[in-house]
Each structure stands twice: as structure tokens, then as C-alpha cells.
Amino acid sequence: MRVTGKNSGRYSGLRVIKEALTGHRGWKPAWRDPEPQKEYDIIIVGGGGHGLATAHYLASKFNITSVAVIEKGWIGGGNVGRNTTIIRSNYLLDGNEPFYEFSLKLWEGLEQDVNYNAMVSQRGILNLIHTDGQRDAYRRRGNAMLLNGADAELLSAEQVRAECPFLNFDNNRFPIKGGLAQRRGGTVRHDAVAWGYARSADSFGVDIIQNCEATGFRIKNGKCSGVETSKGFIGAKKVGVAVAGNSGKVMSMAGMRLPIESHVLQAFVSEGLKPIIPGVVTFGAGHFYVSQSDKGGLVFGGDIDGYNSYAQRGNLPVVEDVCEGGMALMPMIGRARLLRMWGGIMDMSMDGSPIIDKTGIEGLYFNGGWCYGGFKATPGSGWVFAHLLANDEPHQTATELRFDRFQRGYMIDEKGSGAQPNLH
Amino acid sequence: MIIHHPLLGPRDSAEFTYLGDANLIDRPDWQDKKAADKFYEYQYLRNNPAGEHQELWYHEAGDRSWLVVTRNTVTHEITKVELARDVARARGRSK
Numbered sequence: 001m002r003v004t005g006k007n008s009g010r011y012s013g014l015r016v017i018k019e020a021l022t023g024h025r026g027w028k029p030a031w032r033d034p035e036p037q038k039e040y041d042i043i044i045v046g047g048g049g050h051g052l053a054t055a056h057y058l059a060s061k062f063n064i065t066s067v068a069v070i071e072k073g074w075i076g077g078g079n080v081g082r083n084t085t086i087i088r089s090n091y092l093l094d095g096n097e098p099f100y101e102f103s104l105k106l107w108e109g110l111e112q113d114v115n116y117n118a119m120v121s122q123r124g125i126l127n128l129i130h131t132d133g134q135r136d137a138y139r140r141r142g143n144a145m146l147l148n149g150a151d152a153e154l155l156s157a158e159q160v161r162a163e164c165p166f167l168n169f170d171n172n173r174f175p176i177k178g179g180l181a182q183r184r185g186g187t188v189r190h191d192a193v194a195w196g197y198a199r200s201a202d203s204f205g206v207d208i209i210q211n212c213e214a215t216g217f218r219i220k221n222g223k224c225s226g227v228e229t230s231k232g233f234i235g236a237k238k239v240g241v242a243v244a245g246n247s248g249k250v251m252s253m254a255g256m257r258l259p260i261e262s263h264v265l266q267a268f269v270s271e272g273l274k275p276i277i278p279g280v281v282t283f284g285a286g287h288f289y290v291s292q293s294d295k296g297g298l299v300f301g302g303d304i305d306g307y308n309s310y311a312q313r314g315n316l317p318v319v320e321d322v323c324e325g326g327m328a329l330m331p332m333i334g335r336a337r338l339l340r341m342w343g344g345i346m347d348m349s350m351d352g353s354p355i356i357d358k359t360g361i362e363g364l365y366f367n368g369g370w371c372y373g374g375f376k377a378t379p380g381s382g383w384v385f386a387h388l389l390a391n392d393e394p395h396q397t398a399t400e401l402r403f404d405r406f407q408r409g410y411m412i413d414e415k416g417s418g419a420q421p422n423l424h
Numbered sequence: 425m426i427i428h429h430p431l432l433g434p435r436d437s438a439e440f441t442y443l444g445d446a447n448l449i450d451r452p453d454w455q456d457k458k459a460a461d462k463f464y465e466y467q468y469l470r471n472n473p474a475g476e477h478q479e480l481w482y483h484e485a486g487d488r489s490w491l492v493v494t495r496n497t498v499t500h501e502i503t504k505v506e507l508a509r510d511v512a513r514a515r516g517r518s519k
């Protein structure tokens with residue numbers, strides 16, 4: 001049973017005041033630092049957002065607490081700490097939209113669920129429209145969203161102008177003709193997501209084992225019985241792998257080839273500015289998206305670099321391309337200075353959509369292929385993966401997110417660009 | 425990244441478009457009994473190594489040649505560049 005915040009106590013406003021008055025001597029580490037046991041019911045490989053969320057939901061919704069999360073570095077040090085923090089559920093296809101809407105609903109209750117302030121801010125996301133054809137496409141997408149219980153709102157150019165007067169509306173090549181808004185979209189404090197899930201999972205008795213790299217799987221007669229790690233062998237009835245970015249590398253230790261390539265995506269933050277951008281804005285004529293953090297920095301990004309990479313850093317042509325997109329959309333950005341930039345490694349799948357499925361090896365389960373949409377999926381991915389691990393059946397929102405869809409010809413290809421990962 | 429084109433010398437990678445794993449040269453035989461499975465593997469599955477990787481680059485803004493580039497995916501260091509034509513012929517392809 002759960003003892004809320006067993007280690008660190010329950011967080012609340014009152015607690016903050018109490019601690020402030022007593023010299024902050026009552027705060028304790030938010031999770032334990034245990035040595036691995038010999039065996040668990042379930043081992044999650046990967047202590048990122050998805051792995052920790054999986055552990056949290058396994059314990060809280062499926063009553064499985066003999067769980068370890070093993071992480072090669074420190075938790076939250078991978079892609080959950082390297083993304084642009086956007087949440088949304090504005091997908092078109094039936095295989096995707098119910099899942100992402102499920103995830104967005106979980107974001108809305110996340111902080112109460114895990115008793116942690118993740119600064120979930122539903123400041124809205126706005127996809128800009130530049131041509132009549134694009135308006136038709138966004139109208140269709142908005143309708144698909146509404147049919148799946150999400151919110152969507154088609155805006156005229158005047159409505160967009162009222163909300164974002166700083167955009168370059170009368171650009172000769174890319175005039176802004178409207179937008180598709182999802183008001184429930186927004187941003188979240190990404191590190192706090194990892195920490196909140198970790199603290200909650202720990203309070204249920206889940207062991208979070210850091211600096212513990214998976215070095216192999218123990219597989220005999222097509223059955224996985226545990227994970228070889230840098231801290232020795234750990235046995236498990238089931239092993240779930242949630243290491244997006246490194247999926248190709250990790251699953252190759254189980255002898256699997258995946259419909260996935262690893263690519264680098266760069267992200268950028270400007271110096272801190274006064275509040276100017278109300279929500280998340282995406283450019284429809286190029287690939288550029290921007291929001292403003294609570295500290296004032298403009299957080300933005302664009303295309304992936306486009307070649308296989310595990311390097312967590314990109315090259316300059318894409319930096320130039322992203323900044324050109326920004327200048328075309330909102331010329332005022334040219335006055336801001338770039339503060340920092342970095343790269344994260346994406347699992348780019350063959351149709352641009354994720355995979356949450358069993359593998360051909362009994363007891364080995366896979367969660368990956370998130371392309372550059374993994375952050376928004378964190379709660380949904382965790383719940384759905386926990387569901388699969390607990391019940392051996394896919395969750396109702398993830399019945400299409402399977403390995404065999406490529407072989408059967410049931411791709412979930414939002415962009416329709418085919419088996420070319422760097423185009424998704 | 426600078427790609428040392430075998431004919432044109434050092435060129436900026438921005439002149440190229442990237443296709444992927446150089447195994448895409450080895451298109452399966454469509455008359456093979458297991459052609460459906462082989463085409464599935466050819467089209468969709470990747471080795472995706474962290475380390476040395478052979479890959480196809482197309483010199484779109486240049487001489488339109490296909491190259492096989494051997495590059496390290498961890499450091500981005502390029503160690504070898506060949507014309508894809510030569511690589512394909514060396515693997516027994518006639519055209």
C-alpha cells in the first residue's frame with residue numbers, strides 16, 4: 001500500500017510555510033537510493049519520463065509494486081530533460097488521436113495524482129495556416145480531434161492577429177490566413193515530470209536504481225528472465241524497455257532489429273525576455289515552433305538534422321534553417337540572442353508513430369519509436385505500457401501501436417511520407 | 425559535417441540529402457519465395473548502430489551522385505566516402 005511520499009512527506013502549501021518557519025530542516029530526499037534486489041515482478045529499463053510513469057501507474061493503478069526502474073545515468077537525464085516541454089493532442093489519425101487525448105487528460109490531473117508541482121500550464125497551442133489547402137487540412141484535423149473528444153478551434157486571420165499581433169501576417173510568401181487552436185494544449189515543467197513520477201513510484205515501494213546500465217538480457221528458449229546490468233544480474237518475470245532514443249542499441253542486445261532509426265533533434269533557448277508569446281505557436285509554412293518559458297526564454301525548435309546520430313548535438317545547417325523559420329514567422333525574434341542549444345536523440349520510426357507492444361521474446365516488452373513527440377505522450381505512454389505489462393493485452397487506445405503494423409500494411413503515417421524516418 | 429566527395433572534394437553536408445542505411449542498396453529479388461518477408465525487412469528494419477554506420481547520401485545540390493559514407497553516429501566523424509555505384513558493383517550488382 002501507498003504511504004504518500006513515504007520518504008519525503010506529503011507536499012502542500014502549508015508544508016512550504018511550515019518548513020520556511022523551521023529553517024527547511026524537514027525536507028528529505030524525494031526518493032530512496034536502493035540497491036537492486038535479486039528479483040522483481042517487473043523491471044523497467046530506462047528511468048526517463050516514460051519508464052518512471054510506467055512504474056507509477058503499475059503501482060498505483062495495477063497494484064504491482066515489485067518493480068524496479070533501472071537507469072544507466074541519473075533519472076530524468078535523457079530526453080525528458082532535453083525536450084521543448086509541449087503537450088497537445090492535435091493528431092489526425094484514429095491510431096494516434098485517442099491515445100494522445102488520453103495522455104492529455106492525464107496531464108490535466110497529473111499534479112494531484114502524484115502530489116508534485118509539474119507546472120502544467122494549459123496556455124494553448126496554435127498551428128498557423130498559410131494557404132487555403134492548409135485550412136482544409138486543419139479543418140479536417142480539427143474535426144478528427146473533436147470526434148475523439150479533444151478540443152479544437154479554427155481561427156480566422158483576424159482572430160490570430162488579436163492573440164498574436166507580433167506575427168508576420170503579410171509576408172508575401174507565407175501570409176498567415178488563420179490557425180487551428182487547441183486551448184488545452186500547453187507546456188509543462190519537464191524535469192518535474194520525471195521527479196514527480198519518481199517520487200510517487202518510490203512511495204509505493206518501487207526501487208529506482210540509478211547508475212545501473214542494462215548490458216544484456218538473459219534470454220533462454222525464447223523467454224526473457226531478467227536483465228544483466230552494471231550492478232549484476234537482476235531477475236524479473238517481465239522486462240519492459242522504455243529507452244526511446246537508444247531503442248536500437250538496447251534491443252539489439254536482445255537480437256532484435258527495429259523499424260526505427262536514431263536521429264538528433266536540436267532545441268534552442270533565447271535569453272530571458274518579458275512575456276510576449278501567449279502559448280505555443282507553430283509555423284505552418286516551414287518547420288518552426290516556439291513557446292516562452294516562465295523564466296522568459298523563448299524555447300524553440302524545428303526539423304531534425306536528418307541523419308542517424310547518437311551524438312546529442314547537431315550541425316549548423318539546421319541551426320540556420322530553424323532560425324530562418326523563426327525570422328520568417330516573427331521578425332522580432334532577430335533582436336533576441338540565443339542563450340543555449342542542445343540535441344536530443346529520437347527514435348524515428350518508419351511511419352512517424354510510436355510502438356508499445358510485446359516482442360517476439362516472451363516476457364520482453366517494448367515502448368519506443370516516439371519520434372519527436374515523446375514528451376506529450378509521457379503519462380499516456382506510462383499508463384498504456386503499464387496496462388500491457390500487467391494484463392498482456394494492449395490498452396484500448398494503443399491497439400494500433402504495434403510492431404506488426406508495418407508488415408500488415410497498417411501504418412499510422414500522419415504525414416504520409418512513407419518509410420523514410422527523417423521525413424516524419 | 426564535411427563530406428569528402430570522391431570526385432568533387434570536400435563538400436558541405438547541407439548540399440546532400442540523406443537516405444539511410446547503405447543496406448538499401450541490396451534490394452531483394454522479387455522472385456524469391458520469401459520475397460514478401462525479405463522486402464519487409466529491407467524496407468522497414470534497421471540495424472541502427474551507435475558507432476560506425478554505412479549510409480547513403482545523395483548529392484542533390486551538386487553532381488547528383490549517390491555516395492556511401494562511412495560515419496560514426498556517436499562522434500559524426502566520417503572515415504570513408506565511396507561512390508555508391510562502385511559499392512554496388514563490388515557487391516555483385518551489374519548496373
